[in-house]
Amino acid sequence: MMHNLTIAEQIKGLKSRDFSSLELTEHYLSRIDDSELNAFISVTSEQALTQAKMADSILAKGNASGLTGIPYAHKDIFCTKGVKTSAGSKMLDSFISPYDATLSEKLNSQNMVMLGKTNMDEFAMGSSNENSYYGSVKNPWDTKKVPGGSSGGSAAAVASRISPFATGTDTGGSIRQPASLCGITGLKPTYGRISRYGMIAYASSLDQAGPMTRTAEDSAIILNAMAGFDERDSTSANKSVPDYTKNLSKSLKGLKIGLPKEYFSEGLDKGVERVIIQAIKDYEAMGAEIIEVSLPNSMNAIPAYYIVAPCECSSNLSRFDGVRYGYRCDDPKDLNDLYLRSRSEGFGDEVKRRIMIGAYALSAGYYDAYYLKAQKVRQLISEDFKKAFKEVDVIMGPVSPTPAFELGSIKDSVSMYLADIYTLSVNLAGLPGMSIPAGFSDNLPIGLQLIGNHWSEELLLNTAHQFQLKTDWHNASPVD
């Protein structure tokens, strides 16, 4: 079945004309239509078919580049010209973006086929995709469970094989955690690796886009297309893009893997722990050396993140005021009414909570105690990693303290926030991180997290790929 092929295999298949991009696209569109996971907010069938036909004509000429004709799902946080871009929010339900995000342009220029925009937690704020204006997304492994968030739609789409890959964004774990909960491979690259221009901002100094695929090899192929300097983004790193597929097959002999002792304490679910420990043993068997490291400020990541992110987002979301685009309340009687009602009616509860937390933390008298202090803690967390990376090459651990939980089971924000404990510090330090399928507990997928030093995506992908050559977790599927 076409949908069980990896991207690498699909590229070969298109090249050797085993099937056409149109056939591939129609196949996926039909599967999307049948899917009840609510993974998509918009399905752009007409546009997709047009793109597929165009891709086929290029493929026919014989000079197609790597990803021509490959379909993908695009998280609805990326602006797509002429196509609805909602960020999972009522505030942008009517927003047809007049411009393309750099990432959208890049993928278009590869002549890829966009199947649609995926569902997500509103404005990327959430860890379960239950905060979307368009309803929750279901986990394909157990539709009573959450897929994770905020890139829940993207993760569910890839896991249920209704798209070969999807774009995601990760601010505090929003690629890695849903990847873990849905049993797919998710990569958040180093901050600055992929352009943020046109990616609706949540927390500017933490947000980063990344590929969500089934395999590490696919991830490398996609990263090649996504990465690169963008002069429209001042925080984009002017660093050349290597060929991420080149060194996937290097041996891991002598690789030093760090296990942070703080990651293996009581809060960790026994099932998760078992899977992680087995994965580590597998790495040992491949010749890696396991070293205990310490990241003493790990727990501090939670308060630090839940100040920095809300502060930045409270400001980033001020532009949603009903004046130039997006939702405007009916019959505003004066300017204040326009602002108050448009924003209160347009935003969901979690978004409003974080905006208020941010506004408070930045307000007069509290700036030093909260924002400034959080940025200092951020420095400490960053230094913890710097120290650790002097002794090890890659750090490993869990992604999520538990497997996927029941939809509606976590009602209060704080409990939800605490589950981000393993992923947050990676964003605070701007480091690259991956989640790869490493096993199951109670029939639910468990991801292994790999964290590398700045700009070590090649090493991470290599490390992940070798694991996927030796194990079969990434091939498990909740569907046929």
Place this chain on the structure above:
Amino acid sequence: MSLDNNKVKEIAYLARLSIENSELEQSTKELNNILSLMDQLGEIDTGDAEPMAHPLEMSQRLRDDQVTEDDLSEEFQEIAPKTGNNHFLVPTVIE
């Protein structure tokens, strides 16, 4: 640091959000819950650590002073809630 209802109303207004009086109690509770998480920061000894605004040590890149953008006002105004005479319209503001 615990917020009372009035403070919550103040903060909401600062962010141009309105909270129905019926929901105020609940909102205040939720916010205080989150705040107690944030207040853990106070217990951390950050020594002489510098605040880290960006994960990467880079300086601001500079752009050449050239006009590179065309007039797309028509497309931009097509998606606006209310326009008139090439302008974006809001209810009258009194200064």
Place this chain on the structure above:
Amino acid sequence: MTWETVIGLEIHSQLKTKSKIFSGASTAFGATANTQACAVDLGFPGVLPVLNQEAVKMALRFGLSINATINKNSIFARKNYFYPDLPKGYQISQFEIPIVGNGVIDISLEDGENKIVGITRAHLEEDAGKSIHDMYDEFTAIDLNRAGTPLLEIVSDPDMSNAKEAVAYAKKIHALVQYIDICDGNMQEGSFRCDANVSVRKHGDKLGTRAELKNINSFKFLEKAINLEVERQIDILEDGGSVVQETRLYDSIKNETRSMRSKEEANDYRYFPDPDLLPVAISEEVLLEIKKSLPELPTEKKLRFVEKLGLSSYDAEILTSQKEVADYFEIIINKGADAKLSANWVMGELSAALNKNQVEINDSPISANELFSLISRITDSTISGKIAKDVFKLMWEGNGSVDEIIEKQGLKQMTDTNALESIIDDVISNNLDQVQQFRDGNLKLLGFFVGQVMKATQGKANPKQVNQVLNEKLT
């Protein structure tokens, strides 16, 4: 009567870059509404700012010309507040670490005294759009063309003690920013906006509460507004009340200030470093390069005019206060004209004609070269100073070059000494009474004789010569 006034000025100077500070949209004035507001300026979701190099250079030019400290790693910060002409809901500005720190500038007061005014800081920020309240009854119309235009906000120390000093300072800054070519100074178009912070106190007391005056678009109004405000505050305090810290708008039609129902009322701006931008690093090389590229500044030029050209301080001040005037004057001097004579002509006849006809010196129908020619004809005695004024008028009206006009009108000064002598003899012999009175001691009558001779020669006699010969013959 022992009230002291304390004034500080905040000047927003629009930098004359081609494109906006954070986007590539044009900054040209006068375009149709919203045609120069790109996605970044409109604050669409996902857009990001990138800093304009020229804006940075212009800020540095200013900093160097007031001998200010330059902060080698300045930070952009977000100033958060809601207003429809502020698309992002925050203004990108600089807060804790501005690009330009402390500097000084000296100003000339009316009595000829100099005063040094401190400048606290100058920072870069983006301008907001425009809100038009009278286009519709029930709506305010928003034009975002101006949103994103680079501004340099120049903040003075509260060093001025009366309206005239404040105006002198504002004029000096106005001249300076045009001198160093960073701003066109057009107050009508809003390129140069002055806000005044005014407070009063009794001598020896601590600083009083200040009010901020806005919406002042001329130096005349600046002086009026400040004086009104000082009076208002003194009245309040003498009545036993207290001054409220607020923003007041100056109404030039009613000539009053009124409290602004402010968009910034009780605003907590929640400043924090903008995470979309990185610290602006300034190297020594860049500073050196910019320093080299600065023109001779007004203060240096004035000194040179006084010391090297022998002009009075007053004359030098006037000639150097505007770059175009100084440039015009220097063309004439550099061709070898006498400094004092040239100064008189530029500040006298030329200035009067320009003012009368509401023409800027750059649009003068008489170019510097042409004025030089006129002055040369005085110096070489071809015509007298008096005749030169007539020639000037004819040149202004476009009647040809100096020599053409002199030729056509037959205005050449008399050079034939014999002819002059005989005319003088005639005048003397026709006015024997006055000759006697003169010889009896009424020396003022010399003027009468000179007048007669000039009349007889239709003004073409050389006045110096006439004086000399008359003196010889009368005594």
